[in-house]
Amino acid sequence: MTVVNLQYYAQLREQAGSSGEQVQTAATSVRELYDELRARHGFSLAADALKVAVNAQFSAWDRPLREGDTIVFIPPVAGG
């Protein structure tokens, strides 16, 4: 199990009901983690519609998870 810190933006924040959380996960990649969170929080957006950043750098979805990673999921927004 890996402990990671999560930050949510825009629709994801709204759907998760918080701007961040710490989770313990069995997922091995960022994509697996998102799919797990999507099932839990009912996120409407698929991973392909998002950008993900790990430790303040944009990241590929197949990146392995490491203990203590800070992971940010970013959807495009259009309000003005």
Added chain:
Amino acid sequence: MRFRLSNVQVDTAQQREGLKHSGSGGFCAFEGWVRDSNEGREVDGLEYEAYAELAEAEGERILAEAIERYGVTDAGCVHRTGDLKVGDLAVWIGVSAAHRDEAFRACRYIIDEIKHRLPIWKKEHYLTGDTAWVACTHVHRAHEHESDPAHHHHHEPGAFTPDYSRQVRLREVGEAGQSRLAAARILVIGAGGLGCPAISYLAGAGIGTLGIVDGDRLEASNLHRQTLYDTRDIGELKAELAARRVAALNPTVAVQTWTEPLHAGNAVEIFRQFDLVLECTDDMRSRYLSSDAAVLSGTPLVLASVYQYEGQLQVVTAQPGTPCLRCLWPLEPAPEAVGSCVQSGVLGPVPGMFGTMQAMEALKLLLDLPRPCEPALLLLNLLDYTTTRLPIDVAQGCAAHGGCVAVARQAVALVQSQSDIDVVFGRLEDALAAGYRLVDLREAGEIAIEPLELPSLQVPSAQVMAHVAELAEGRTLLICASGRRSGHAARLLRAEGLEHVHSLVGGLSALRVIS
């Protein structure tokens, strides 16, 4: 005698000496030279012929007017007559004054009036061997648009001189920076929550030309965040309202307006007319079109967008090797997945902050102020003020698909090939009469509030792809509230080979305006 005609070369040093006075702290000179072309023809040289007595009397009068009008110490002018070669000095004007500002303005006044009023004709000799007398053309007289400097405190319309002293005082701005701003052309797409503060600050800063694009009319629900407008403006076109506000705020700013959104057929050409573009709409389609047009025209673009209490900012510099919007999110997401101010809500100061940041980025770019060079996406949450700056790795973006230019070219071509998707109707009855089947893509809750009251199929926009077979029959008109969901769904269905699917432009809200 302050004005004279000369048929020999002018000694400019001697002229300048003649204007030195102990009370003068500034001197400004203008020289007009013979250039090598006029209206596309190559010029070899020219010949000036003057009605001497009249020219001298009128020249004296112009100089006296300039001294009186601007309160300068002294002014002088020499105009050449006879044969001149390319590069020769044709007219010399010098003004000395206590302060530089009057000297600059008096100098400008004198050359404009001389071009306009002096009975001097010129005969151009072309490289092809022929000659022509050139007619006197009307010149723009800058001073007709400014006030009598002695009467600054009168604020009658058209009699205002902007005072940029507070920003010119900044070492990084100065007079040179102010001149750059005055020469700059900025296009602001969207005059709403983001556009209002952006337009205000850019007009106040003295940007030479502002282009404003907005197809919407002001609604009461806009006023909590769209600070250029007031209650009397409801129902008016925002682009025109914004242009009026700019004229009131800074009459020296030239404004061009577009009261229809840009489209794939004109965006690149319009971007080329500007030095910089701010994307301030709440429309994902417009954001992608702006990114593509910026890349294809090489025009820097400042993107911002907000969601409830937070927002995103990205500067697309449109230089080779720098990322665009598609480098982050390659494909335009479905409108229902993105949310909007209408559906998700927004607090007024949020677009206010981000529009202000867009104006700041524009000024930083124009003035070449220090800014991080590394391209990044900036995320700012205004509840807890967390700021996240994520560097964008160009290699991970469009580079994998042929680069931003190739990707943008493809995207624009695709939209243009689908230009028949959008159709306009004033009444839905007309669409039925034209043989369209109506498909309502709105959610059940929206339909309950405003039913179509005409035969229609109901398919929520997120589910269209599950109804491809059903929608493939006959000519289909997709309908939603604003035309965004229907436009997006129509493009998805076209990609599935459904050639007869169309979208009602502007959605039901456009019908309301027309009827």
